[in-house]
Amino acid sequence: MSLLVCAWAAPSALAQQLNPFEGDASAVTAGGALFAGRCADCHGADAKGSRGPDLTPRWAAGATAESTFATIRRGVPGSIMPPSAAPDHELWAIVAWLRSISITPRLVSSGDPARGRALFAAQCQQCHRVAAQGGSLGPDLTQIGLTRSREALVTALRDPSASVAAGFHTVELVNRGERIEGVIKSEDAFSIQVLTVDGRLLGLRKAALATIAPRSESLMPVFSTDKLGDSELEDLLAYLGTLREPGTGAK
Ligand code: HEC
Numbered sequence: 194m195s196l197l198v199c200a201w202a203a204p205s206a207l208a209q210q211l212n213p214f215e216g217d218a219s220a221v222t223a224g225g226a227l228f229a230g231r232c233a234d235c236h237g238a239d240a241k242g243s244r245g246p247d248l249t250p251r252w253a254a255g256a257t258a259e260s261t262f263a264t265i266r267r268g269v270p271g272s273i274m275p276p277s278a279a280p281d282h283e284l285w286a287i288v289a290w291l292r293s294i295s296i297t298p299r300l301v302s303s304g305d306p307a308r309g310r311a312l313f314a315a316q317c318q319q320c321h322r323v324a325a326q327g328g329s330l331g332p333d334l335t336q337i338g339l340t341r342s343r344e345a346l347v348t349a350l351r352d353p354s355a356s357v358a359a360g361f362h363t364v365e366l367v368n369r370g371e372r373i374e375g376v377i378k379s380e381d382a383f384s385i386q387v388l389t390v391d392g393r394l395l396g397l398r399k400a401a402l403a404t405i406a407p408r409s410e411s412l413m414p415v416f417s418t419d420k421l422g423d424s425e426l427e428d429l430l431a432y433l434g435t436l437r438e439p440g441t442g443a444k
């Protein structure tokens with residue numbers, strides 16, 4: 194039981210999918226000021242490194258807003274990088290500033306984005322939204338080309354369980370003999386709201402459930418080479434790389 198409480202004790206953090214301040218100009222400015230006060234000493238005023246490492250190539254190397262937030266919160270044990278107890282919104286503002294000074298190079302792919310878009314409509318859209326169209330079992334991908342590197346996208350497709358997106362962790366429940374698999378949408382001490390694989394949004398009382406088992410595997414199917422060949426993967430990557438601003442990819 195205690196394990197369970199641990200795993201799901203922070204529903205707001207889990208529900209946090211992307212930085213709420215991404216692209217928010219005033220939060221970026223505030224984040225820059227916080228960085229200057231708390232981090233510049235070790236990472237340099239421009240975050241390009243001094244006692245601590247250069248933080249600007251992180252996004253290009255596949256780091257995400259969530260993983261950066263987590264590192265700043267926890268610190269790096271065994272190094273001089275300290276943990277931080279600052280409120281979430283301050284850390285997200287710092288992350289937004291770091292993001293703004295980092296470059297995500299446009300994704301390079303030899304594929305054809307139009308073919309990729311057709312593949313997406315056939316194989317992905319049932320679970321993923323782009324510009325308000327599509328399913329919601331998986332994350333909204335409207336700006337995925339801006340927030341994920343090529344490497345991160347390849348891993349998301351070929352080996353989804355290697356890194357499960359925040360707020361989309363799998364849970365298995367048993368409710369009156371029925372086995373239910375889905376992602377947790379919200380949770381408090383007494384109840385849990387789950388979006389099931391077959392698209393039902395269920396609100397359940399925890400006391401009534403025989404099992405509540407968080408699982409580490411993603412609900413995203415593995416798109417191995419027999420399901421999605423390398424040239425199809427290139428086409429999909431070319432399309433996903435165009436998804437950088439609200440509204441652009443859907444047309
Ligand atoms: C006392 C010096 C110090 C301070 C202050 C400090 N850091 Fe660090 N930071 C480091 C060092 C050293 C590392 C590398 C740790 C390691 O991997 O061994 C690091 C690592 C990191 C990393 C991970 C880098 C990577 O590529 O793995 C991030 C992100 C980061 N710091 C952000 C911040 C932010 C944001 C702040 C301010 C809130 C901050 N740090 C404050 C010294 C510091």
Ligand code: HEC
Pocket residue numbers: 313316317318319320321330331332337341346349350353354356357358359361362376411412413414416429
């Ligand atoms: C049955 C539903 C389902 C289908 C079909 C599906 N996905 Fe997913 N996808 C998910 C879920 C759930 C997650 C969140 C867990 C994870 O990160 O693995 C996810 C995660 C992702 C991520 C990572 C997002 C992030 O923020 O890191 C990407 C990228 C992605 N999917 C792309 C695709 C593409 C492209 C296709 C089609 C080839 C596809 N998905 C098909 C359910 C699905």
